[in-house]
Amino acid sequence: MLKTLMLSQSEIDTPLGRMLLARDAQGLCGVWFEAQKYHPGPLSVPRDDADPCLRQAADWLHAYFDGSRRAAAHADGLPPMSLIGTPFQQSVWRALLDIPSGETVSYGELADRLGCRAAVRAVAAAVGRNPLSVLVPCHRVIGSNGQLTGYAGGLPRKQALLALECHQQLPMEARATDPGAHPPPSPAPALAPPASPPPRTSSPWPQGSLFTSLEGAGA
Numbered sequence: 001m002l003k004t005l006m007l008s009q010s011e012i013d014t015p016l017g018r019m020l021l022a023r024d025a026q027g028l029c030g031v032w033f034e035a036q037k038y039h040p041g042p043l044s045v046p047r048d049d050a051d052p053c054l055r056q057a058a059d060w061l062h063a064y065f066d067g068s069r070r071a072a073a074h075a076d077g078l079p080p081m082s083l084i085g086t087p088f089q090q091s092v093w094r095a096l097l098d099i100p101s102g103e104t105v106s107y108g109e110l111a112d113r114l115g116c117r118a119a120v121r122a123v124a125a126a127v128g129r130n131p132l133s134v135l136v137p138c139h140r141v142i143g144s145n146g147q148l149t150g151y152a153g154g155l156p157r158k159q160a161l162l163a164l165e166c167h168q169q170l171p172m173e174a175r176a177t178d179p180g181a182h183p184p185p186s187p188a189p190a191l192a193p194p195a196s197p198p199p200r201t202s203s204p205w206p207q208g209s210l211f212t213s214l215e216g217a218g219a
Contacts, residue, residue, distance in 0.1 A: 104140045
């Protein structure tokens with residue numbers, strides 16, 4: 001993430017901890033849980049809670065965490081995004097947007113959808129570098145055996161997000177979680193079986209629309 005591209009920032013409180021939001025000229029470019037892996041640290045750009053893009057992202061997140069308003073969040077749509085990364089990373093992040101709420105896929109299945117099964121480790125690495133936590137749902141990717149695996153925001157948060165999407169109670173241990181803690185692997189909450197890959201044209205973020213290509217960034 002290149003901080004020099006950012007224009008403004010905001011912060012919100014969520015049931016899973018404080019989140020930092022940042023935008024650039026094209027749209028939302030960062031959403032991080034406090035103390036998560038790859039958090040950019042303090043930003044030098046002005047705080048602007050009234051910025052339309054940041055406000056839309058904050059409203060979406062509040063609706064997402066409020067179970068009674070989650071459907072409204074999805075209906076309203078995501079804010080404009082500016083995902084800065086290599087072309088390969090961007091292709092992985094676009095594929096994440098195709099995973100419906102309440103479903104999961106394995107890293108291998110995600111690699112299959114991208115037509116690069118042999119590069120499953122590279123796919124997993126790109127998933128881990130997703131700069132827009134929750135909005136780009138990297139938490140919906142799990143191990144091939146159904147176990148929860150690494151998540152930049154910490155495994156308790158990953159488990160909590162999947163539970164929320166299954167309309168289950170938020171695990172108390174996920175609140176104010178320490179992303180550096182590594183509890184024993186937990187099975188993912190019972191979810192609907194993965195749907196067959198949707199047509200690539202169904203993605204709300206086609207190549208070159210709201211994604212900013214920056215070769216080598218975020219690697």
